[in-house]
Amino acid sequence: MQNESLLDVQGLTKVYGNKGSLFVPRKEMLAVNNVSFSIKKGETFGLIGESGSGKTTIGRMVLRLIEATAGDIQYEGKSILSMKKGEMDKLRSEMQIIFQDSGSAFNPRKTIGEQILHPLNKFHSNSDAGYQYNKVIEMLDVVGLRADFYHRYPHELSGGQRQRAGIARALIVKPKFLVLDEPVSALDVSVKAQIINLLIDLQKEFQLTYLFIAHNLDLVAYFCDKVAVLSKGELIETAPTIELFRKPKHEVTQKLLSSILTLDGDLGEYYRKQSAI
Template identity: 75%
Template sequence: MKNNTLVEVKGLQKFYDGKKSLFLPSKKITAVKDVSFSILKGETFGLIGESGSGKTTVGRMILRLIEPTNGSIVYNGESLRDLSKKDMAALRKDIQIVFQDSGSAFNPRKTIGEQIAHGLQKFGGNKDAQYIHKEVLKMLEVVGLRSDYFHRYPHELSGGQRQRAGIARALILKPKFLVLDEPVSALDVSVKAQIINLLINLQKEFDLTYLFIAHNLDLVAYFCDRVAVLSKGEVIETASTKDLFRNPKHEMTNKLLSSILTLEGDLGQVYKKRTVI
């Protein structure tokens, strides 16, 4: 692995057993057929593709939230598939995820502060309650939420506020790598702009590396340094964002770029004008 490579995925596959029949053998369902790419330290790497192409499955396999069938995942020189559950749990401090659905990502019965604090309580070295409380308040401020949000429940927050809280929960252990799984797809245009600009600022502040899984091409064009295109569980093209959008090489990439039209054509301009408060 090159020194500036943080994540390297090779030949990643995921098969599921189909429904069994009395007369026919069960067929394997292919979710991810053969995926290889690398992510450089400090970059935002985009993963795009049509619905059902396997984008989210790839992201969750990298985190080992889903176990791969075959292939290798190397993080910072360490093979994740060779780690025990205990060692993988310890590595959770470095690798985190921001989920698409901020509503279902939180336990409705616990306060936002309690849920952000959970990572520190489980994996942090300092178990002192006062220290943890202060760290959570600091992180709330970092993502643009007031200290009183500590005691609020998820249903009391808007979608954008919950996503800020989700980012705070992911960052509380000071990770190096974040998987962003369609983190703004459920938000309206202006809130998307705020969250994307927040992520850009946080990347600079905390020296973060992102895997950005998305279907919104306006976002990808604005946010990502390089992009891999996934089709039917395979990477068909990888390029810098500029090259991919200006000169796509693969027929499927051309179809994807021409067929996925958004209602937010001026979204990039919205982002450029926005600042995070």
């Protein structure tokens, strides 16, 4: 793993609210408050916290799927919040997302192959049809799906298979950075383990950097190099995973970690066994 930062988040803040009117008072909600962290190249950085703590909001702000109210986000030393649309569009091929709900992430009226191909058409539209088809087949193989999945529709796939297809769709444009927004929370235990181990293998193969948003702390302990804890929109603690799980400093972190028994049990061995099922 390199020491160079890929992503630097500084004072990130998001306020939601209406503009108000003569009859409706202005109302604001502070969703994320002055959050700062850095993610190194090749690292898996975990964001954990109770429901509504701002995890998903941060993930979407990092990709500019929603706009920040204040703060800065630097990607490889360049501020993405100051980028114009054309600059941001060029960057999007390097920054992709895997969604939590693989069912709603796909158009039910289009085949899996067509939808994996879509980002390639968007970002590399000059490639010919033969190349594009072969690239989709290649990516299906990379994520453990057969070539005939190209012609299947989303409802014909299991949840785990759809999530593999979602990973293929993200990887086809050769990104450097992936936001993993609770990518296995809707899957059963054995399939979770298979997908997590696939993501670990892909990270090594393609030199990927991950922002992993999760509530499953066993997975975070196994998967992440560093963890940040959020509470009510504020970042309260950041540390290497082993250090944070064994010696949590903040009482909110201690309460979150009380939901798992111990880190001494070999979580890695558990997930390796599950992935073989």
